[in-house]
Amino acid sequence: MPVVQNNTVGIHYEVHGSGQPVVLLHGATVNFQANYGGFGWVKTLNAAGFQVIGLDFRGHGASDKPHASSAYGSVALASDVLAVLDHLGIAQAAVVGYSIGTVVALELLQTQAQRFSSAVLLATGDGLIGLGNHTFARTLPALVPVLDRSEYPKDLPKHLAAYWNFINATGGDRAALRALSLGEYPALSAAAAAAILVPTLVISGEKDLVLGQGPQLAAALGKGQYLEIAGADHFSIATDPTVKAAVAEFLQQP
Numbered sequence: 085m086p087v088v089q090n091n092t093v094g095i096h097y098e099v100h101g102s103g104q105p106v107v108l109l110h111g112a113t114v115n116f117q118a119n120y121g122g123f124g125w126v127k128t129l130n131a132a133g134f135q136v137i138g139l140d141f142r143g144h145g146a147s148d149k150p151h152a153s154s155a156y157g158s159v160a161l162a163s164d165v166l167a168v169l170d171h172l173g174i175a176q177a178a179v180v181g182y183s184i185g186t187v188v189a190l191e192l193l194q195t196q197a198q199r200f201s202s203a204v205l206l207a208t209g210d211g212l213i214g215l216g217n218h219t220f221a222r223t224l225p226a227l228v229p230v231l232d233r234s235e236y237p238k239d240l241p242k243h244l245a246a247y248w249n250f251i252n253a254t255g256g257d258r259a260a261l262r263a264l265s266l267g268e269y270p271a272l273s274a275a276a277a278a279a280i281l282v283p284t285l286v287i288s289g290e291k292d293l294v295l296g297q298g299p300q301l302a303a304a305l306g307k308g309q310y311l312e313i314a315g316a317d318h319f320s321i322a323t324d325p326t327v328k329a330a331v332a333e334f335l336q337q338p
Contacts, residue, residue, distance in 0.1 A: 085146060086098060086099075087146075087147075088167050088168055088171040089167075090142075090163055090164050090167035093142050093147070093148045093150060093155070093164070094147060094148040095139055095140070095141075095142065095147045095148070095164045095167060095168060096139065096140045096145060096146035096147045097137065097138065097139040097140075097168045097171075097172075098116065098137075098138045098139075099135065099136070099137055099138075099172065100126045100130060100135070100136040100137075100138070101126070101129075101130035101134070101135050101136055102135050103130070103133040103134050103135045104133060104134050104135065104177075104178065104201075104335075105134070105135045105137055105169075105172075105174050105176075105177040105178070106129060106134045106135070106136060106137065106177055106178040106179070106180060106335060107137040107138075107139070107165060107168070107169065107177050107178070107179050107180070108120050108125065108136060108137070108138050108139075108180045108182075108185075109139075109141070109165065109179065109180065109181040109182065109185030109186075109188050109189055110138075110140070110141065110144070110182055110183075110185055111182045111183030111184055111185060111207065112144075112183060112184040112224070112227065112247075112261070112264065112265070113144070113227070113247050113250045113251050113254070113256055113261055114144065114145075114250050114254055115140045115141075115144045115145030115146070115254055116138035116139060116140055116145065117138075117145070118145075118250070118253070118254050119182055119322055120138060120182075120322070121138065123322050123323050123328075124325070124328060125328060126138075128328040128329070128331075128332055129328075129331075129332055129335075131332075132332035132333075132335070132336060133336070134178070134332075134335065137168065137169070137172065137174070137177065139164065139165065139168050141161050141164060141184075141185075141188075141264075142155065142156070142160065142161065142164055142260075142264075143155075143156065143257065143260040143261060143263065143264045144254075144256070144260075144261075145254070147164075149257040149259075149260035150260060150263065151259045151260055151263050152263055153263040153264075153266040153267050154267075155263065155267075156263055156264045156266070156267030156268075157267035157268040157269060158187050158188055158190075158191040158267075158268070158269045158270070159191060159268075160267070161184075161188045161191075162188050162191040162192050162195070162196075165179075165188065165192060166192070166196065166199070169199065175199070176198070176199055176200065176201055177199070177200060177201065178200065178201050178202045178203065178204075178335050179192060179193075179200050179202075179203045179204075180203070180204045180206065180331060180335075181203070181204070181205055181206065181208075182206045182207050182208075182321075182322065183206070183207045183208065183294070183295065183318065184220070184224070184269070185206075186205040186206065186207070186208035186212060186295075187208075187212055187220055187269045189203055189205060190205070190212055190272055190277075190280075193280045193282050193284070194272065194276055194279075194280060197280065197281070197282055200282050201282070202282060202283045202284070202285075202334070202335055202337070203282050203283070203284040203285070204284070204285045204286075204287065204331050204334060204335065205284060205285070205286045205287065205298070205301070206287050206321055206322075206327070206331075207287070207288070207289060207292060207294070207295060207318050207319075207321045207322070208286065208288065208295050208298055208301070209288055209292065209295040209296035209297050209298040209301065210296060210297065210298050210299070210300040210301045211223070211271065211295060211296060212271060212272060212298070212301050213271055213272050213273070213274060213277050213300065213301050213304050214271035214272075214273075215300055215301075216296055217296070218294070218295045218296040219271055220269035220271070221269070221270075221271075223294065223295065224264070224265040224266075224267075224269065225265055225266065226244060227244070227247055227261070227262075227265045228262060228265055228266075229244075230244055230245065230247045230248050230251070231251070231258045231261055231262050231265070233248060236248050236249070241293070243293040243294050243317070243318060246319065274304055277301070277304040277305050277306075278304060278305070278306050279306060280305050280306050280307075281306040281307055282306075282307065283307045283309075283334075283337070284302070284305050284307060284308050284309070285302075285308075285309045285310075285311060285330075285331070285334045286298040286299075286301050286302040286305075286308060286309070286310050286311070287310075287311045287312075287313065287321065287327060287330065287331070288310075288311075288312050288313070289312070289313050289315075289316030289317050289318060289320065289321050290312055290313060290314050290315055290316055291315060291316060291317045292316070292317055292318040292321075293317065293318065294318035295318060297312060298310065299312070309334075311330060313326070313327060
């Protein structure tokens, strides 16, 4: 099982196929396989000519799981991505982020733009630039009541209770995920978003109750585009074949 050490934290990664590299960043409480691997993303992107690099963020999957909130946040998770790319000798890649993976992707695009040829932000919204109610400062702490439950939380909204199922299905470390939810994931300023000139596609679900929709996020980015998937929620985007096709087509653009 390939692991790279990022300072004292071991990060599990996997590489599939050959071609232009694209790194896939998963959402909170799951892992690469649960977010992408099991839904045909590797096959679709390999067929489109891409080498897929997947990793499990710290606190998830087969990576190490620190229990201190200071070990998390967008800067720390972004450093995991760079550690994997550096270990593999990849100077530049495309990046696809899902949910919390989108705030990590934005951190990378803001601070290490030269490392990324293009980007796709999936299942995300305008909260990444501080607009509306779906900011990470609000969304991630809302996971704490889910983590505290020993049984399925029927009294919580379904889009929150769903995370209880994900945690149990993947054998999640609740202390590590609590620490993750209390990390710092600051919104990007309008000026910082405009300065990002990496071509970026934002894809939101019409019925996403977790992070909402992202038309203003896409408009704020220096080279942003927006696609909204009718009828999709925060979770169904991962399984939608039209989304996979749209991502592959966007990443193939020169």
